[in-house]
Amino acid sequence: MIGGSGHVGARAARALRRLHPDLPIAIAGRDARRAAAVAAEVGGPTTATTADVGRGDLGLERGASFSAVVTLVKDEASNAVKRAQADGVPHIAFSDFVSEIGPLVAHHVARPTRAPILLLGHTLGGAATLAALHLAQDLRSVDAIAIGCVVDADDRGGPASQADFERNEQIGQAALVLQDGRWTWARGDAATRRFADAEGVEQVGHALPLMDVVSLAAATDALSIRVDMAARDASTRGAGHATDLVVEVSGRLDDGTAARLRYDIVDADSYARLSAYGAAIATERLLGLEGGPPVGPGLYHPESLIDPARAVARLEELGARVRRTRS
Ligand SMILES: NC(=O)c1ccc[n+]([C@@H]2O[C@H](COP(=O)([O-])OP(=O)(O)OC[C@H]3O[C@@H](n4cnc5c(N)ncnc54)[C@H](OP(=O)(O)O)[C@@H]3O)[C@@H](O)[C@H]2O)c1
Structure with a gap:
């Protein structure tokens, strides 16, 4: 290693x-x-x-x-x-x-x-993509996939992580997103998304050019896919919520009804641990x-x-807290 x-x-x-x-x-x-x-x-x-x-x-x-x-x-x-x-x-x-x-x-x-x-x-080392695909298995068709990762504002990873984020800023800080079926490099307002963290608190995320978007676009027929990361003040979150991964997949169930399936995968450590x-x-x-x-x-x-169900089970076995909901 x-x-x-x-x-x-x-x-x-x-x-x-x-x-x-x-x-x-x-x-x-x-x-x-x-x-x-x-x-x-x-x-x-x-x-x-x-x-x-x-x-x-x-x-x-x-x-x-x-x-x-x-x-x-x-x-x-x-x-x-x-x-x-x-x-x-x-x-x-x-x-x-x-x-x-x-x-x-x-x-x-x-x-x-x-x-x-x-x-x-x-x-998070593929955790988000595999969780999204596990949800997608229960849908007849997938319209949109949104991944949100919430970390403490002071959780910047080690020097190597910081160097990678700085390099991303130097090359223009744009993030690849799939929007209405078209690949777009999002910047500014288009690179911002609000979503609820695992405790229901609204966070402001910024899109990142992570690999999930291309994996999920090839694996599903979703027309909109993005990954956003939000930083929150650690004093505003509950104990045990150092890293929240929020995966939302919307589409149609077998009977044709619209549904949004969601995983909240939570860990008490910095985002390095789920990764x-x-x-x-x-x-x-x-x-x-x-x-x-x-x-x-x-x-x-x-x-x-990696089989998505096996990956989610393995994450739980290692200590991540996993909650699945439908709306
Ligand atoms: N895909 C993901 O989910 C994900 C998530 C988090 C982080 N990352 C990436 O994972 C990497 C590590 O992040 P981190 O937060 O763990 O950083 P870190 O704490 O700085 O760890 C970097 C590690 O690499 C070693 N290293 C640094 N430069 C090296 C070199 N030239 N040759 C060999 N080893 C070297 C360091 O040891 P020495 O200093 O002793 O060489 C240390 O063991 C970063 O590239 C980050 O962007 C990916």
Whole structure:
């Protein structure tokens, strides 16, 4: 796990260890002491190693071999995906906005039979997309999907997360949304949406260019799809509501009546933890430890590999609080 010592990484390693007590995990980052401290805390067969995605050889020891390359930091020079392809092992790309996946797609196109590559720059590591698709299964047709994520105003993730958000601002801060069947880069007022959080309090969200929109547009016939993130003052929310994921899917039931189905998925920790659960669920699936055999070479989204019902059940098992409603 490159970036395994970060906010998301340490939580993902802990979640994986809970799910798979015997799975060998290597925690990697530039700072060896930090990686070793996380490895000790994760326990079981966990080791620590230095790695730097800025280096062609990732700075790994010569001859080191791994069964997957889970990259929980931006792979700016594509060195991690190249290593996964060279070794023929699964790769998770966790840090790419929807506007940034070109290089990953090109690596797959150039060597399509080398390795499975999972694009996982989705809201909370795919949790939102999988929850939306679980709701969509109960509808005959889907009209609109709206994902809202509410976090504490001071929850900015680690330095790597902050760098990614700053990069998004530099490239214009627009967010890809599907609106009335057309792809639009939303800015300004169009990038703002009000929605109720899990406690019923209205929040003001801003659209983000996360991968859910393209996954859900390909998986459903929805004409409107967007992802918005809202920051709230922690003193205004109830205990245990550090991160609220709100997933709303509207459409028609089998009998033709209009319905809006909603999941509220709530966690008491920073948004790194639900994201880490998503990464852990994806990792166990790629390795064939849960939900099917090991995944062969290909380019994947979370919904191409993970059964939505299983994902929601796994999130609950890991400790997320899940509520489903219909209006
Ligand atoms: N898809 C999602 O749901 C989702 C959700 C949250 C975050 N993210 C993304 O996940 C990433 C991690 O976020 P975070 O909040 O956990 O950040 P973080 O706390 O800063 O963690 C970054 C991790 O990567 C390591 N790292 C940094 N630069 C590195 C390099 N050049 N080579 C190898 N390792 C390096 C860090 O250790 P050292 O400093 O010791 O190298 C640390 O372990 C970010 O890219 C963020 O945008 C995605």
